[in-house]
Amino acid sequence: MFNYDSFLKNKLRELKDAGSYRYFLEVNKSAQHFPHFHYLNNEGVQRSGVNWCSNDYLCMSTREEVIAKLGFVTHRSGTGSSGTRNISGTTIYHKELEKTLAEWHKKEAALLFNGAYAANVTALQTLARNISGLIFISDERNHASIIEGMRGCKNPKMIFRHNDMDHLREILSSLPAEQPKLVVFESVYSITGTVAPIKEIIELTKEYNALTYVDEVHAVGLYGETGAGLFEKESLEHEIDILNGTLSKAVGVFGGYIAASATVIDFIRSFGSGFIFTTSLPPAVCSAANKSIQLIREEREERQVFHQNVLLLRKTLKEYGVKYTPNDSHITSVPVGDANRCREVAHELLQKQSIYLQPINYPTVPVGEECLRIVITARHQPKHINHLAYSLNKILNARPVIKYNEANV
Numbered sequence: 001m002f003n004y005d006s007f008l009k010n011k012l013r014e015l016k017d018a019g020s021y022r023y024f025l026e027v028n029k030s031a032q033h034f035p036h037f038h039y040l041n042n043e044g045v046q047r048s049g050v051n052w053c054s055n056d057y058l059c060m061s062t063r064e065e066v067i068a069k070l071g072f073v074t075h076r077s078g079t080g081s082s083g084t085r086n087i088s089g090t091t092i093y094h095k096e097l098e099k100t101l102a103e104w105h106k107k108e109a110a111l112l113f114n115g116a117y118a119a120n121v122t123a124l125q126t127l128a129r130n131i132s133g134l135i136f137i138s139d140e141r142n143h144a145s146i147i148e149g150m151r152g153c154k155n156p157k158m159i160f161r162h163n164d165m166d167h168l169r170e171i172l173s174s175l176p177a178e179q180p181k182l183v184v185f186e187s188v189y190s191i192t193g194t195v196a197p198i199k200e201i202i203e204l205t206k207e208y209n210a211l212t213y214v215d216e217v218h219a220v221g222l223y224g225e226t227g228a229g230l231f232e233k234e235s236l237e238h239e240i241d242i243l244n245g246t247l248s249k250a251v252g253v254f255g256g257y258i259a260a261s262a263t264v265i266d267f268i269r270s271f272g273s274g275f276i277f278t279t280s281l282p283p284a285v286c287s288a289a290n291k292s293i294q295l296i297r298e299e300r301e302e303r304q305v306f307h308q309n310v311l312l313l314r315k316t317l318k319e320y321g322v323k324y325t326p327n328d329s330h331i332t333s334v335p336v337g338d339a340n341r342c343r344e345v346a347h348e349l350l351q352k353q354s355i356y357l358q359p360i361n362y363p364t365v366p367v368g369e370e371c372l373r374i375v376i377t378a379r380h381q382p383k384h385i386n387h388l389a390y391s392l393n394k395i396l397n398a399r400p401v402i403k404y405n406e407a408n409v
């Protein structure tokens with residue numbers, strides 16, 4: 001007879017043997033002292049650490065105005081929406097946020113989801129299941145949510161090499177002109193931090209009459225005059241067909257969305273199972289996200305501080321001889337290339353230096369590309385950066401430290 005328990009346990013054992021088993025650290029965040037947090041170490045003693053992997057890039061989750069909105073609307077409207085959008089789950093806060101998102105991305109309409117993951121899966125599946133013969137053309141480095149979205153339908157898929165425009169052209173030109181095509185890519189790739197050649201992708205896709213779908217999850221809030229993302233930075237907002245974003249990273253609250261033409265949004269709203277059959281976001285969450293976006297649009301200085309911090313981090317890593325993979329974004333990954341080593345380094349960083357850097361292992365990255373992904377925020381200070389670079393040098397290079405000033409830590 002099939003032994004379910006031992007089957008599952010064996011699978012977990014294999015994962016542990018491969019060094020890819022996930023251990024969750026309790027990262028007890030402090031709004032006041034961010035990026036500091038507290039946790040219990042192996043001996044059960046409470047310790048303080050510095051978080052280097054939060055996606056709260058602009059620290060909006062700790063902003064008084066955003067927190068106050070969340071509290072105020074919770075008191076007024078209650079905690080949950082308790083309904084799907086169609087059945088008592090739409091409030092003025094949902095509508096206002098969708099209006100803000102559409103304006104921000106210069107689109108006719110926007111649609112809220114409980115996360116960008118859900119937005120990717122639902123939007124991609126809904127289009128593919130309803131447009132007969134639609135073929136996905138997807139960058140090989142696309143996020144798990146995009147892959148999951150494409151997997152959930154029987155439509156054919158063609159994968160182009162990461163950011164390789166010759167390969168994309170080769171694929172597009174090999175397909176019949178009348179075949180519906182959907183080109184899916186990210187603007188900033190979440191782990192490697194590589195940036196898509198969005199202008200070239202738009203030009204190519206127009207030439208071959210393909211629909212375009214971009215995941216701007218790691219660009220929203222950080223790029224462009226008002227922080228709407230890379231498409232704003234390149235003034236290409238009108239050229240992209242469907243844009244996906246999150247409210248959970250730079251916006252610092254919770255949820256996801258797509259922005260597109262009124263027709264596309266109405267279509268996904270009307271046919272998307274993952275939109276229709278789930279409870280909508282809590283009203284207070286919508287209101288807090290709206291407040292956060294208002295601040296992000298107004299306050300350009302926060303974005304500048306953030307990008308200056310990215311430059312300072314990279315300069316300091318170089319000074320300490322810590323190798324990272326160069327790219328044009330804000331995500332700095334330090335290659336390690338082995339799952340167990342990656343976990344060991346992260347463990348040592350936490351236990352000996354009170355630095356929290358989550359190892360990025362398979363299946364988030366292919367085997368052999370394990371890395372430490374450093375995410376800086378607007379609130380990290382030079383002393384934090386120096387300490388990180390010093391510690392990485394010490395652990396990764398295991399050679400004498402070139403420069404370190406105790407007083408800086």
Ligand SMILES: Cc1ncc(COP(=O)(O)O)c(C=O)c1O
Nearest residue numbers: 115116117143190217246248256
């Ligand atoms: C590129 C990308 N797309 C989508 C998502 C999912 O976003 P959310 O957390 O809003 O579901 C993530 C989250 O890590 C991501 O990195």
